[in-house]
Amino acid sequence: MKIIVLGGGVIGVTTAWFLSRDGHDVTVIDREEAVADGTSFANAGLLSPGHAFAWARPGVPATLLRSFWRDDTGLRLRPRLDPDMWSWGLKFLAQCTHGRARVNSLRKLRISAYSQDVLHDLIADTGIAFDPDRGGILYLHRDAAALDRGIAEMRLLVDEGVRMEVLDAQGCARVEPALAHLGASIAGAVYCPDDEHGDCNKFTRALGDLAAGAGVTFQFNTTIQEIEADGASVARVRTDKGNFTADAYVMALGPQSPLVARGLGVKLPIYPVKGYSMTFPVTSSHQGPIGSGVDEGLLMAWSRLGDRLRLTSTAEIAGYDLSRPPAQYAAMRRAAEALFPGGADFDHGEVWCGLRPLTPEGTPIFGRGRHENLWFNTGHGSMGWTMACGSARVTADLIAGRDAGIDLTGMVLTE
Ligand SMILES: Cc1cc2nc3c(=O)[nH]c(=O)nc-3n(C[C@H](O)[C@H](O)[C@H](O)COP(=O)(O)OP(=O)(O)OC[C@H]3O[C@@H](n4cnc5c(N)ncnc54)[C@H](O)[C@@H]3O)c2cc1C
Numbered sequence: 001m002k003i004i005v006l007g008g009g010v011i012g013v014t015t016a017w018f019l020s021r022d023g024h025d026v027t028v029i030d031r032e033e034a035v036a037d038g039t040s041f042a043n044a045g046l047l048s049p050g051h052a053f054a055w056a057r058p059g060v061p062a063t064l065l066r067s068f069w070r071d072d073t074g075l076r077l078r079p080r081l082d083p084d085m086w087s088w089g090l091k092f093l094a095q096c097t098h099g100r101a102r103v104n105s106l107r108k109l110r111i112s113a114y115s116q117d118v119l120h121d122l123i124a125d126t127g128i129a130f131d132p133d134r135g136g137i138l139y140l141h142r143d144a145a146a147l148d149r150g151i152a153e154m155r156l157l158v159d160e161g162v163r164m165e166v167l168d169a170q171g172c173a174r175v176e177p178a179l180a181h182l183g184a185s186i187a188g189a190v191y192c193p194d195d196e197h198g199d200c201n202k203f204t205r206a207l208g209d210l211a212a213g214a215g216v217t218f219q220f221n222t223t224i225q226e227i228e229a230d231g232a233s234v235a236r237v238r239t240d241k242g243n244f245t246a247d248a249y250v251m252a253l254g255p256q257s258p259l260v261a262r263g264l265g266v267k268l269p270i271y272p273v274k275g276y277s278m279t280f281p282v283t284s285s286h287q288g289p290i291g292s293g294v295d296e297g298l299l300m301a302w303s304r305l306g307d308r309l310r311l312t313s314t315a316e317i318a319g320y321d322l323s324r325p326p327a328q329y330a331a332m333r334r335a336a337e338a339l340f341p342g343g344a345d346f347d348h349g350e351v352w353c354g355l356r357p358l359t360p361e362g363t364p365i366f367g368r369g370r371h372e373n374l375w376f377n378t379g380h381g382s383m384g385w386t387m388a389c390g391s392a393r394v395t396a397d398l399i400a401g402r403d404a405g406i407d408l409t410g411m412v413l414t415e
Contacts, residue, residue, distance in 0.1 A: 003399070004029060004237060004246040006224055006260070007378075009040040010204045010385055012252035014392035015377050017122075017211045019250075022396050026216045028208075029237065029244060031223040036204035039254050039384065042277045042352040043200050044301035044312040046292055047119070047386050048137055049112040050162050050192030053153065054104035054362040055315070055382060056095035064317075074299025078318035084258070085319060088271035091360040102156060104361045107410050109157055111364065112383060114406045115390025116196075122389055126210055130203035131306040137195035138167070138176055138293035140186055147187040150296060154190050165191045178289040178340050189293070197292040197303040200385040219244070224253070226263045227374070234264075234374045248373045250395060255320070255355040257378040266369050266415065270379045272355035274316040276324075278332050279352070280309045280344035288343040298335055309344040311336050315356070315382070324353055356381050364391055367398060367412035375399060376413050 001024050005016045008030035016026045032038065060075065067076035079085070095104060122128065141147035147166075154164050165171075168188045173180035175191060212218060219241070226238045227249070237244045253260055258268040282288040282304070292303035300313040313332055329351045337346050358381035359365065365379040377395040380387050394404045 001025070001248055002246040003027075003248045003250065004244055005250045005252055006237065007038075007252035007254060007256075008032070008035040008208070008218065008220075009038045009252065009254050010036060010200050010388045011254065011377055011380060011391060012250070013204045013208050013211065014388045015250055015252055015395050016216045017207055018392045018396035019399065020211055020214050020216050022400055026211075027219055027244065027246070028216060029219045029222050029224060029239065031221065033220050034205065035208040035218070036201045039354040039356060040200050040204050041354060042279060042310065042350075043354065043385055044277065045197045045199055045303040045305055045310055045385065046137060046294070046301055047116060047196045047198065048192070048383070049109055049116055049386065050137060050157060050164065050195040051139065051294065052105055052109040052112045052157060052383065054095065054101045054108060055358070056092050056104065056360055056362065057101035058096055058098055060096050061093055074314055076314065076316045076318070078316060080319050082319055085271060085317065088269060088360065089317070091269055095360045100361075103410070104363060105156060106160065107361070107363045108383065109160055109162070110406055111390050111394075111411065112386045113161075115387045118389040118393045128203060128206050128210065130198045130200075130206060132196065132198035133291060133304065134196040135291045136175065136191055136193035137197065138172060138291070139190040139192070140172065140179075140293055140295050140297075141188060141190070142186055142297040144187045146296065147190075150190045162192060163194050165193065167191050176289055176291050176293065178287055178343055181341065199305045224260055227260060229264055229371055232370060232372050234371050248375065248399060250375045250377055252377050254378065254384070255357040257357060257376075264371065264374075268365060268376070268379065269359050270357045270365070271317065272320055273358045273381070274314070274318055274321065274353055274355055275312055276314050276328055276332060276351070276353045277310060277312040278329060278336065278349040280336070280346055280349045282307050282309050282344045286342060286344050289340055295339060300332070300335055302336075302339070309336075309340070320355065322353055322355070324351055357384070358382065361410065363411045365411065365413050366391070366394055366408055369413050369415040
């Protein structure tokens with residue numbers, strides 16, 4: 001079958017890879033000049049089933065409200081006259097109950113854990129290089145009460161098989177020597193030894209090269225303007241470089257998916273949630289961290305990616321704004337230096353920001369809507385890198401009419 005994948009982020013490229021392995025003739029269309037130039041460009045790199053908690057949960061509405069007058073919250077709402085923001089926001093608020101948070105977290109865990117297995121198989125098959133590290137992830141807590149809450153919250157995932165160790169400050173320093181200087185100023189950490197990290201951008205580019213070598217066509221610098229339907233089928237994709245046709249289409253446009261789907265009359269419950277990252281060089285003269293983690297107090301993630309240290313922070317609901325306020329990065333730099341003094345060349349940080357394509361539930365959207373040849377693989381929110389390989393495998397299986405391998409309840413588009 002001839003299949004066009006719309007979008008060349010980590011989701012589109014992994015999808016193209018598995019479709020090509022199934023023998024399909026695949027073309028990926030992206031408006032950028034290379035793969036992974038959107039949200040997949042410089043994320044935290046965490047592959048973290050151990051952190052598969054839904055973002056919509058009790059307590060979050062109060063944090064969002066506080067963010068109206070405070071700038072120091074990790075989660076912020078910047079209200080706009082945007083009907084999409086408000087209709088999505090109401091759906092998000094409806095998910096902020098204990099019951100919904102539990103269901104959504106378990107679904108996130110299901111696709112994340114499956115994805116980790118698929119990723120490991122892909123690594124074994126291809127030997128793909130992406131600065132991977134399988135040393136686990138530390139979820140750091142500053143005070144005893146927060147650590148207790150973190151441990152209690154983890155029970156949900158532990159009951160489903162996620163391995164967890166509780167570490168005190170000394171234990172943290174054993175796993176991550178660069179944290180030793182914090183001493184008793186941290187209470188400890190939840191450590192998930194099976195979580196891992198790696199460079200999403202490097203992975204996507206390397207897999208894109210492998211896919212191109214296997215016959216996948218990449219149509220870059222091509223902006224999709226509209227998807228045109230003929231009754232219950234998609235007939236063509238209209239772009240600034242002309243029309244493209246195929247037997248089937250997969251939408252993997254990340255945060256732009258709802259904007260393009262709207263032209264077809266399909267309303268995807270996805271809204272962009274902005275996050276920031278900084279990447280610092282690490283040389284032999286630095287005592288940088290060796291692994292990855294999340295400072296749960298600051299809601300800041302870090303990961304060592306070869307000779308670089310990546311930090312990310314903030315979830316800002318502010319529409320499609322991609323501005324890079326200097327004050328945001330100055331605060332991140334200060335926090336990074338305090339966490340890892342002498343750990344990197346903090347004078348030469350590269351700044352970036354991206355938009356997480358978040359559904360109210362936090363789970364991705366698979367399956368088809370009203371058009372029998374248009375498949376969705378989108379809406380992976382804060383965990384698209386973690387969920388990518390599994391989501392791509394699921395999509396290839398659905399298109400082939402095979403069993404998807406996991407229970408997709410709550411993750412299939414309903415129109
Ligand atoms: C700060 C931050 C930290 C994160 N950390 C993590 C993490 O540690 N672990 C994790 O699992 N996830 C993380 N994420 C989430 C993860 O990065 C995303 O879920 C994932 O990258 C989404 O991939 P995607 O392919 O769906 O979207 P994208 O990477 O945005 O890909 C969509 C592609 O579609 C293209 N496109 C869009 N519109 C058009 C158009 N009209 N025509 C043509 N092409 C178009 C874009 O150019 C883009 O290449 C983080 C995100 C952020 C912002």
